[in-house]
Amino acid sequence: MSSPIRKAISSDALTRLAQAIAVAVSATLAGCSSHAPQTDAAHTQNIAARAKQKPIWLSEKPSPQIPQDVWERMRQGFQLQDGLGVNPRIEQQRLWFASNPSFLENAGERGSLYIHYIVERLEERNMPLELALLPVIESAYNPMAYSRANAVGLWQFIPSTGRYFNLRQTRFYDGRRDITASTTAALDYLTRLHDMFNGDWMLALAAYNAGEGTVSRAIERNERLGLPTDYWNLPLPSETQAYVPKLLALSQVVMAPEAYGVNLNPIANEPYFQVVEINQRMDLSKVAEVANIDEDELFQLNPAFKQRTTIDGPQHLLVPTSKAQLLTSSLQTMRPEELISKKSLKPVFEGADDTQVASARRSYRVKRGDNLGSIAKANNVDVKDLQRWNKLTGKNLKPGQTLVMQDNSKRSSGRVNTVIAANSKKQQTKYKVQQGDSLYIVAKRFNVEMQHLKRWNPRVGQALKPGQMLTVANPH
Numbered sequence: 355m356s357s358p359i360r361k362a363i364s365s366d367a368l369t370r371l372a373q374a375i376a377v378a379v380s381a382t383l384a385g386c387s388s389h390a391p392q393t394d395a396a397h398t399q400n401i402a403a404r405a406k407q408k409p410i411w412l413s414e415k416p417s418p419q420i421p422q423d424v425w426e427r428m429r430q431g432f433q434l435q436d437g438l439g440v441n442p443r444i445e446q447q448r449l450w451f452a453s454n455p456s457f458l459e460n461a462g463e464r465g466s467l468y469i470h471y472i473v474e475r476l477e478e479r480n481m482p483l484e485l486a487l488l489p490v491i492e493s494a495y496n497p498m499a500y501s502r503a504n505a506v507g508l509w510q511f512i513p514s515t516g517r518y519f520n521l522r523q524t525r526f527y528d529g530r531r532d533i534t535a536s537t538t539a540a541l542d543y544l545t546r547l548h549d550m551f552n553g554d555w556m557l558a559l560a561a562y563n564a565g566e567g568t569v570s571r572a573i574e575r576n577e578r579l580g581l582p583t584d585y586w587n588l589p590l591p592s593e594t595q596a597y598v599p600k601l602l603a604l605s606q607v608v609m610a611p612e613a614y615g616v617n618l619n620p621i622a623n624e625p626y627f628q629v630v631e632i633n634q635r636m637d638l639s640k641v642a643e644v645a646n647i648d649e650d651e652l653f654q655l656n657p658a659f660k661q662r663t664t665i666d667g668p669q670h671l672l673v674p675t676s677k678a679q680l681l682t683s684s685l686q687t688m689r690p691e692e693l694i695s696k697k698s699l700k701p702v703f704e705g706a707d708d709t710q711v712a713s714a715r716r717s718y719r720v721k722r723g724d725n726l727g728s729i730a731k732a733n734n735v736d737v738k739d740l741q742r743w744n745k746l747t748g749k750n751l752k753p754g755q756t757l758v759m760q761d762n763s764k765r766s767s768g769r770v771n772t773v774i775a776a777n778s779k780k781q782q783t784k785y786k787v788q789q790g791d792s793l794y795i796v797a798k799r800f801n802v803e804m805q806h807l808k809r810w811n812p813r814v815g816q817a818l819k820p821g822q823m824l825t826v827a828n829p830h
Contacts, residue, residue, distance in 0.1 A: 431483030
């Protein structure tokens, strides 16, 4: 085939190929154009839907659940347990707590008024929460505790150290017993010791017990002899050698109380008390009456007022949170003289005078549903005596009526009390006072009223002594 003919055929073929490609492309574009609007609309809707959804941050960790029990909150803040290993001194103390479970149980019961406050103050300073157990070691959480060295209060400050940390001590007020002031002072002191001993909590705690001078001299001695200067190797007094292991062992028991046979009652992880500002002198007994607070509970929250009157102390009171609003409202409407007792001041920590006890007027206000039998049983008196003392001919009572519990015309030394005791022997039992007990704690433990406990034990003062015997009515 000649060359011109081949060129003509090639040209025709190329033309036909181009036309076929053009047709195919046109068909494809037509198909795309018929579906494009639907695809774009669906795509737009998907984007809008995703835009409305809240973003999910994969790197964000769920916040831990807040403990309902302050014991659990305390455990989460323990910082002194790392690296302890097996330590015979700690094991010895732990064995003691396991063998005496009531000690921690009773201290926890007393401390239920204060522990939440102390835990919060420690957390604010990022201090180990094991330190909330220090008052268990120092005072068994008894704000009335008093030692032979004249140390006082939850944190057991001696007079000189108390004054150094601005805890005033007068005839009417002792800041070492003040719950909030003494806690602030104790944490200030512990922080200072922690800094003094280069961040070593073991040495700081040893110094809290024995004094910084004692610990410093022991360190200097070991340095001279080329010996280790950590707490476990220092030649310290025997009490101080047991002091830190005791706290560490106690915290281990609190970490797993069931394992050691200890029953720690839950303590609500919420403030037990609230600060109410005052601007006048007032008697705590009157405040308790106005705010419907158990009188001894109010003393337990404000033990620094030694004569139960707000003299020489701060211009505020600690009251149960549930009663704070009622007290605040009442104070705004009451006259100053209504909050001051007419009776002479009587120190809260001294025993009651026998003559005053014998002649004191004891009364009971009738409540709805009361009858002479139930009132007589609750107050350990005879129904006939109750009728005679109140000149009652029948048994009908009215709510709000006041009944006298003894014949006040007979004020010889304790004669009436003897009669009452004779009538109620079958309903009474004896209780031996334990370390750290108070009238409030004993009344709470036996489910009896404070006023009844005081009446059954007229010779007992506010401050109880271990080994003392109390008469306690059987609650059944």
